[in-house]
Amino acid sequence: MKKAMFILNPSAGKEQAADYREQVEKTLSSMGYEVDTRETQKQKDATHFAEEACEKEYDFVVAMGGDGTINEAVSGLAEKKHQPLFSLIPLGTVNDFARALGISLDPPEAIEALKTGYEKRVDIAKVDKHYxxxxxxxxxxxxxxxxxxxxxxxxxxxxxxxxxxxxxxxxxxxxxxxxxxxxxxxxxxxxxxxxxxxxxxxxxxxxxxxxxxxxxxxxxxxxxxxxxxxxxxxxxxxxxxxxxxxxxxxxxxxxxxxxxxxxxxxxxxxxxxxxxxxxxxxxxxxxxxxxxxxxxx
Structure with a gap:
């Protein structure tokens, strides 16, 4: 069975992440994924979780939170031998990456869109040890x-x-x-x-x-x-x-x-x-x- 890691920042979006957790998990399950949900508690947690998803060769990583959480998750995927498919549910103040990718800023819509999305390879940048x-x-x-x-x-x-x-x-x-x-x-x-x-x-x-x-x-x-x-x-x-x-x-x-x-x-x-x-x-x-x-x- 395909495996997906769902990384969420519980304090994001005026602490609304918990409201959408079940919808994300149900959506991923309906797509045929075994879902492994991880909640961040401190800085770099999302990076460590994403790195683990690469090491264990997960198929999909979905991150939910603001730009900081999304950046951490992407940083964990960067320059890895095995890299899962990645998507995000925006819950931040600005949500630039979601805007650039055309992902809805309405969380329920963004979650529903996971079912019909297409893969596209996109750029990131590296500076020192940061991405x-x-x-x-x-x-x-x-x-x-x-x-x-x-x-x-x-x-x-x-x-x-x-x-x-x-x-x-x-x-x-x-x-x-x-x-x-x-x-x-x-x-x-x-x-x-x-x-x-x-x-x-x-x-x-x-x-x-x-x-x-x-x-x-x-x-x-x-x-x-x-x-x-x-x-x-x-x-x-x-x-x-x-x-x-x-x-x-x-x-x-x-x-x-x-x-x-x-x-x-x-x-x-x-x-x-x-x-x-x-x-x-x-x-x-x-x-x-x-x-x-x-x-x-």
């Missing part, structure tokens, strides 16, 4: 998102990140970057660098309109130092999908990038704290076997 599927951000604005606690995310959603970002811009600190990519080198002061794999970044589904889940590219957006009025203009450009046209933004499409800074700076990887500069990011093309809705296959 990500959506976005790596670095700069004052990225570091400010660590100030957003669980209570703020629950009450304000994505707005909580925007508020902390505005605070960081007002601080007017400067960071010098040296960015080496496939086509050359960019150096200078910047407020923020985004390395996006998908079109959905921070819930903005048009921020990187050219980005496809399987194009093998990192889409770099270097936001140069700008005062608050300029940043608001840039934010508007991002919402409209016109970020590449903004004069304060440098855009690069590359398979690999090296980022160095004048002083060590922490990155934000898929919403959580990542590694510190300097580092190299590289794309692992078509690396994850994702189950996606038929209309996106």
């Amino acid at each position: 990500f599927m959506n976005i790596l951000a670095i700069g004052d604005i990225a570091e400010s998102t660590y100030e957003v606690d669980s209570e703020q995310k629950t009450k304000l959603g994505a707005l909580a990140y925007f508020i902390e970002g505005v605070k960081a811009i007002a601080a007017e600190s400067e960071t010098y970057f040296e960015v080496e990519h496939d086509h050359g080198t960019w150096s200078g002061e910047a407020k923020l660098i985004l390395a996006a794999l998908t079109n959905s970044v921070g819930g903005f589904e048009k921020l990187a309109p050219q980005a496809l889940t399987d194009d093998g590219l990192l889409h770099l957006y270097i936001v140069k130092n700008a005062a608050l009025p300029a940043f608001l203009r840039i934010a508007t450009s991002a919402i409209r999908g016109k970020l590449e046209e903004d004069p304060a933004v440098e855009v690069v499409h590359t398979t690999k990038v090296s980022i160095k800074t004048s002083e060590p700076l922490s990155s934000n990887i898929d919403g959580d704290e990542g590694c510190t500069t300097p580092f190299v990011i590289e794309v692992l093309p078509k690396h994850i076997r994702a189950l996606i809705p038929p209309e996106k296959a």
Whole structure:
């Protein structure tokens, strides 16, 4: 009999995960899977569970939670000899990977869609010992998102990140970057660098309109130092999908990038704290076997 591991974060989605647990288990059983359900209790649990699923050669892994839980699960699948099929049920604040894959943000719909999904190989990226599927951000604005606690995310959603970002811009600190990519080198002061794999970044589904889940590219957006009025203009450009046209933004499409800074700076990887500069990011093309809705296959 086929085996599926169902990984869920019980605190995700305003602690709604328990409400959907039975529906997921019944759905997987109806698809012919023996279901092994695991609940996360601490950081990296989802990674360890997914690694176990690879070691024991499970056929399918389904993760339910926010972007952090999904990132952990995908990290556990990355670069493994045996890799199960993967899908997700989004219960987070932003849910970028689900948006990019065309998975419904309505949990019951996403669960039902497991029955009719198709396999598609999608890109992820590797930086140091970390992996990500959506976005790596670095700069004052990225570091400010660590100030957003669980209570703020629950009450304000994505707005909580925007508020902390505005605070960081007002601080007017400067960071010098040296960015080496496939086509050359960019150096200078910047407020923020985004390395996006998908079109959905921070819930903005048009921020990187050219980005496809399987194009093998990192889409770099270097936001140069700008005062608050300029940043608001840039934010508007991002919402409209016109970020590449903004004069304060440098855009690069590359398979690999090296980022160095004048002083060590922490990155934000898929919403959580990542590694510190300097580092190299590289794309692992078509690396994850994702189950996606038929209309996106």
